[in-house]
Amino acid sequence: MAVNGQVVIRPMMYLALSYDHRLVDGKQAVTFLVKVKQAIEDPTRLILGI
Structure with missing residues (x-):
């Protein structure tokens, strides 16, 4: 992705x-x-069933 002309992750x-x-x-x-x-953002929720 380009930000201010720089390639950044x-x-x-x-x-x-x-x-x-x-x-x-x-x-x-x-x-x-x-x-x-x-x-996906917080796999612990998936593991704990929250």
Whole structure:
């Protein structure tokens, strides 16, 4: 990633979800992705089941 003309390392990950809108509401999909994001950012939550 470029910042002020310099190449710098930044933590970044793209995450996408494909689902059938006939079966899954968009709000449910976003809620699921938020939980996945939280688990990736703080794996201890996943291990402890918080």
